[in-house]
Amino acid sequence: MREESGAGKFGFEVLHRDAGTGARLGVLHTAHGEIPTPVFMPVATAGSVKALPQEWLEQFGARILLANTYHLYLRPGHERIRALGGLHRFMSWSGSILTDSGGFQVFSHRDLRRISEEGVHFRSHLDGSAHFLTPESVIEIQRALGSDIAMVFDECTPYPCGYADAEASMELSMRWARRCRERWDRLGDGRGRALFGIVQGGVHPGLRERSAAALLEMDFDGLAIGGLSVGEPKQAMYETIAATVPLLPADRPRYLMGVGTPADLVRAVGMGVDMFDCVLPTRNARNGCLFTSRGRIIIKNAVYAGDDGPLDPDCSCLTCRRYSRAYLRHLYMSGEHLSAILNTVHNVAFYLDRMDKIRQAIAFNSYGRWLEKLENTGA
């Protein structure tokens, strides 16, 4: 068990802006350390980045993970985690933790919930038991977990969604955001903890604008762009990001929720996004899809059966240093647990390394070249 550091105040500084693009270099301060941005947060929904022990995440340079309020509330329960000293201590993670509010589960468990003004009635996906989550209870749960960055409870608007429905959904999210803010303030000193608001509004710039304006009034520590990558065309996603980022205050971190592919990250950083999370590197790893410096490799493909070379010659992760494509394919085909482990090691290391290189490029004012490369490869 590690000691809680406990001290420190949440904060964000922009250290440098790239000369030719919207990209910016910054640092997040939380009670659990400093986090250089732009940053990718590996997803640890249930208090674990699937297939990876915390030690390795530290080795890969991960400073912040994303955990999930809804999942931890159901199992093992936030009160249990509180009693065990909070989520950091429970999972033995001394870095920072951002908790998603469960808004995405409202979206993805559509058949198991009923939304009202007051909150969301859920049927547990685990045992069918009934639960009621409100903006207030979601804040309480995140406090119990002890997350460094909490997210407001929102409704992740689906796609496609007509203007009127997207508007109603966004407005509900804004009313919930205010209730989250109020409960957060009533709980008193967040001890260095941050609360982020989430911009909704589907792919409608006008709605995004109103959403951002509403959140600005509430003075959140950071602003997220939610409701993207839910089935809309890529172009619509990029246009929405581009239209939304300028609406967000420059002195606060900007977090694009649930995105994305390596190319998505490069583009969004160029638009001024500071934080990302996505299940792609971990989930795809377990499903035999690996991200490399030369594009995606579907390791289960028969062509790799006799390929003695490294997965990614330009990668220095444990997997690439030591194991061949042929072996990785064999592990996948055989259903060996090691397959998920080695694949996840690579994908997570690849994402973190990619963010590292992105930060360097921004520092040297050469980020424009990354965007050009993207255009040239058509990625």
Next chain:
RNA sequence: GGAGAGGUGGUCGAGCGGUUAAUGGCACUGGGCUGUAAACCCAGCGUCCUUCGGGACUACGAAGGUUCGAAUCCUUCCCUCUCCA
């Protein structure tokens, strides 16, 4: 030597006269996965053509036979497995 059971597509295994190129599972091949109900899901999977609607051929141990029609019924043969000597 005697009694019984059985041989089906890569594999296991249904089918027991016609809507059967033959249910299913597995394996295999390909695709998908973006705030994780995911080590998951979808599709294809005899051969050759196709104007993508379909068409032609070859298939259920082997060879004959019955029938308008057979993986399915009959005969002979070959081969497996179980039990008894």
